[in-house]
Amino acid sequence: MVNLDEIFDSVSDRSLFRNKQVLQANYSPEDIPHRGKEVGHIASILAPSLLGEKTSNLFVYGKTGTGKTLSVQHVSNELMKRVKNSKILRIEYLNCKLKKVADTEYRILAELIKKLGGSVPATGLPTDQVYLKFIEILEKSEEKLLILILDEIDQAVKKISDNFLYNLTRLNSELRDVQIIIVGISNDLRFLDCLDPRVRSSLGEEELVFPPYNAIQLQDILRKRAEEAFKPKVVTEGVIAKCAAFAAREHGDARRALDLLRVAGEIAEREADFKIKIKHIDKANDKIERDKILDIIETEPKQFQLVLYSIFKLLEKTKDGIFTGDIYTYYQDVCKNVNVDILTQRRVSDILAEFDMLGLINARVISKGRWGRTREVKLAIPENILEKSKGILVGSLGL
DNA sequence: GTCAATTCACATGAAAGAGACCACGGTCTAGTG
DNA sequence: CTAGACCGTGGTCTCTTTCATGTGAATTGACGA
Numbered sequence: 001m002v003n004l005d006e007i008f009d010s011v012s013d014r015s016l017f018r019n020k021q022v023l024q025a026n027y028s029p030e031d032i033p034h035r036g037k038e039v040g041h042i043a044s045i046l047a048p049s050l051l052g053e054k055t056s057n058l059f060v061y062g063k064t065g066t067g068k069t070l071s072v073q074h075v076s077n078e079l080m081k082r083v084k085n086s087k088i089l090r091i092e093y094l095n096c097k098l099k100k101v102a103d104t105e106y107r108i109l110a111e112l113i114k115k116l117g118g119s120v121p122a123t124g125l126p127t128d129q130v131y132l133k134f135i136e137i138l139e140k141s142e143e144k145l146l147i148l149i150l151d152e153i154d155q156a157v158k159k160i161s162d163n164f165l166y167n168l169t170r171l172n173s174e175l176r177d178v179q180i181i182i183v184g185i186s187n188d189l190r191f192l193d194c195l196d197p198r199v200r201s202s203l204g205e206e207e208l209v210f211p212p213y214n215a216i217q218l219q220d221i222l223r224k225r226a227e228e229a230f231k232p233k234v235v236t237e238g239v240i241a242k243c244a245a246f247a248a249r250e251h252g253d254a255r256r257a258l259d260l261l262r263v264a265g266e267i268a269e270r271e272a273d274f275k276i277k278i279k280h281i282d283k284a285n286d287k288i289e290r291d292k293i294l295d296i297i298e299t300e301p302k303q304f305q306l307v308l309y310s311i312f313k314l315l316e317k318t319k320d321g322i323f324t325g326d327i328y329t330y331y332q333d334v335c336k337n338v339n340v341d342i343l344t345q346r347r348v349s350d351i352l353a354e355f356d357m358l359g360l361i362n363a364r365v366i367s368k369g370r371w372g373r374t375r376e377v378k379l380a381i382p383e384n385i386l387e388k389s390k391g392i393l394v395g396s397l398g399l
Numbered sequence: 400g401t402c403a404a405t406t407c408a409c410a411t412g413a414a415a416g417a418g419a420c421c422a423c424g425g426t427c428t429a430g431t432g
Numbered sequence: 433c434t435a436g437a438c439c440g441t442g443g444t445c446t447c448t449t450t451c452a453t454g455t456g457a458a459t460t461g462a463c464g465a
Contacts (some may be wrong), residue, residue: 123444124421369458373417
């Protein structure tokens with residue numbers, strides 16, 4: 001009879017982690033290092049809401065992993081602590097990037113309504129109906145203020161058009177008893193520039209930019225979190241520095257640094273090491289990158305996979321750049337082989353652009369003079385996972 | 400030799416269609432008293 | 433009589449197609465030196 005307790009105990013003995021949660025992306029720490037000024041700023045802008053006054057709309061910029069969301073959420077938590085149960089204020093957070101939840105105008109509204117306690121069907125209703133419902137439910141609620149935190153708002157606007165934001169900002173004039181304060185969070189620094197001037201002036205009443213963390217700040221953050229996350233003496237100084245350096249190279253992305261540390265921890269654990277070493281960081285870096293790419297490839301729809309497969313195959317033959325036309329012709333053949341409908345070139349062109357966005361390929365638009373304009377495509381997938389990627393494609397395409 | 404026009408092979412935009420999904424309201428059907 | 437099944441209509445959403453317009457430099461060809 002196997003003693004399961006023994007196995008389980010040995011796992012917990014060997015574990016390097018004390019509390020892995022601390023390194024997870026959604027963990028929100030008590031204090032946010034190096035963001036005191038920003039947090040203070042946000043708080044001072046939103047503070048009047050405690051008295052039920054409508055404050056300025058706020059717009060927060062900053063690259064990924066600079067602590068925007070964290071800071072805003074921190075302030076909103078503190079605000080909620082203050083109001084407690086008195087019905088002055090309500091704060092709703094919504095991430096506009098979540099697919100299938102909030103990436104269209106309709107769905108954002110539906111999601112908000114749901115959070116406010118109403119319900120609307122996932123589809124089937126005209127959008128203006130949903131607006132009406134939203135207004136209705138707002139008017140009914142006891143709170144006089146609603147702070148709406150829209151995370152990754154640039155993603156939403158890119159898909160929906162800024163009309164949506166315009167409607168939202170204008171909603172206030174239609175509401176009698178309730179006022180809405182919008183807090184927009186965006187990764188894209190140039191986002192406000194491409195908005196309609198009307199929206200820009202009302203949404204960007206207050207702006208705040210989060211600068212990237214530098215390596216020293218990253219180290220500090222990592223050290224604090226590592227202290228909580230790992231058992232004592234698991235993490236050495238060099239490891240922290242290395243993690244910070246990696247992340248600093250990527251525009252000071254703290255989330256990435258934390259990921260790196262966590263994965264490194266997991267790897268060390270699996271290798272039955274009782275300390276995280278530099279080599280684990282390197283491995284973790286590889287693994288993160290690799291998982292990301294393989295995951296993208298695997299979950300991509302069939303047509304996308306076919307196009308990608310064509311690119312792979314073509315690049316096997318020619319080392320130097322290949323062009324849209326080549327890919328398309330090859331793609332057509334592949335489609336015939338596997339009996340799949342052939343998409344138009346227009347579409348394939350868009351697919352290539354998306355691959356570029358995803359970082360699977362480098363596609364540069366060049367002009368070959370008399371011989372037209374096209375995309376020059378190069379692979380951006382590291383050599384060491386190329387074979388595996390191909391394997392996935394072949395498998396899922398049934399070739 | 401110079402310079403503007405031409406030309407290619409796509410890129411990029413806009414609009415609209417197909418098909419999946421869904422709500423809503425009306426009509427039909429079968430079960431119940 | 434009524435609950436539930438079953439339409440038809442009208443809406444959203446995603447993926448595509450169709451049609452239209454844009455674009456940058458190699459090439460061409462007229463021009464003048």
